[in-house]
Amino acid sequence: MKKAPVNRIIPFSNVDGPGNRTSIFFQGCTFHCLFCHNPETMTCCRSCGICLSYCPVKALRKKDGKIVWDSEACVQCDTCLKVCPHFSSPRVTWMTVEDVLNQIRRAMPYIDGITTSGGDCTLYPSFLAELFTAVKQQGKTCLIDANGAYDFASDPALMDVCDGVMLDVKAVEPSWHRELVSFDVEPVLRNLDYLLSVGKLQEVRTVILPNRDRENSETVQFVSQRIGGRCPYKIIRYRPFGVRPEYRRIMGEEETDPVYAESFVLLAREKGASEAFMV
Ligand code: SF4
Ligand code: SF4
Incomplete structure (x- = not known):
């Protein structure tokens, strides 16, 4: 039976898409973002055993x-x-679709739908398609929170049961994107166009970094001109909390000033993204 590594399930969330939603976070990611706030979700545990002796209550063992x-x-x-030196977590459960459905059953009457996230949940596309099919049979919506690496256009089975994708566009300049996330930008931009064309772009998000005027401007202008008023554009302030110390040295110790970030909301609206807003 198909299984996928689940890092955690949050029964009720109002920040992972419209309405009240259950959020399911999968382990593993194709990107390695310098400003990742959940770096422990990047890779699946390789059972090296390093963390075992550090657990103060002996909740970890090797079998x-x-x-x-x-x-x-x-x-x-x-x-x-x-x-963990491997950007991983031992607190992950390999679950079947049935396991996930059992876990979210009690929340089901009170939610509008589910959102799958990570890490990057699109590492497990056939698992998502099966999960979404079951959830939609209960009249709920299914959203994907994605980094944009997965080729959505190649997977009509998943798109048939997915109501929308919340897509990160972290940068548009190719070398800066690669430096920032260790992955090419082309697949992300292809997804931006594809999801717009099929009406399944739920939201776009960009993190505004301190002291990166040119890169921030390029990204916000590009995205805004592409999406216009067709979906919300979330402008997110960089916050160092949760970012690994070695990367805080690169990304900076200060969070993005709200006035500075707000200037990019204004830029986004000026360039056509009428639904731009800041968080
Ligand atoms: S398994 Fe739980 S108790 Fe042990 S180190 Fe990890 S978080 Fe702490
Ligand atoms: S969580 Fe990290 S340190 Fe612990 S066993 Fe897995 S890879 Fe090793």
């Missing part, structure tokens, strides 16, 4: 070469995440 996490014993101190 048959794999890490076993005792969720009952865990006190959520996050020590294992901080000491």
Whole structure:
């Protein structure tokens, strides 16, 4: 039976798409963003065992070469995440679609739908298609929060059951995009156009970095001219909280000034993104 690594499930969220939603975070990502706030979701655990001795309550052990996490014993101190040198977490559960449905069953009467996120949930497209098919049968909507690496146009089965994609466009200049996230920008921009063309672009998001006037402007202008008023454009302030110390040295220790970020909301609206807003 198909399984995917689930990092956590938040039963009720009002920041992962419209209405009240259950958010499901998958483990693993195609990007390696310098400003990632959840770096422990980037890769799947390789069972190196380094974190085991650091757990203060012995909630981690190794069995048959794999890490076993005792969720009952865990006190959520996050020590294992901080000491993992591989941008991973031992607190991940490989779940079937049925397992996920069982976990979200109690929330179902109270939510508008689900949002899958990560990491990058599109590493598991056939799992998503199966999960969405089951959730839609219950009259709920299914959204994907994506980094844009996956070729959505190549997967009509997934698009048939996906109500929309919330897409990150972190940069548009190719070399800066690669430096920032270790991945090419072309697939992201192809997805931007494709999702617009099929009416499934739910939202675009861009993080505004401090002291990066040219890069911020290029990205905001490009996206705004592309999307116009067809979907919301979320302008996000960079915040160093959660970013790994080695990357804070590159990205800066200060969060983006709200007045500075607001100037990019105004730029976005001036360039056509009438639904631009800041968080
Ligand atoms: S978060 Fe849980 S598993 Fe990780 S070190 Fe702390 S108690 Fe142990
Ligand atoms: S979570 Fe990280 S440190 Fe712990 S066993 Fe997995 S890869 Fe190793």
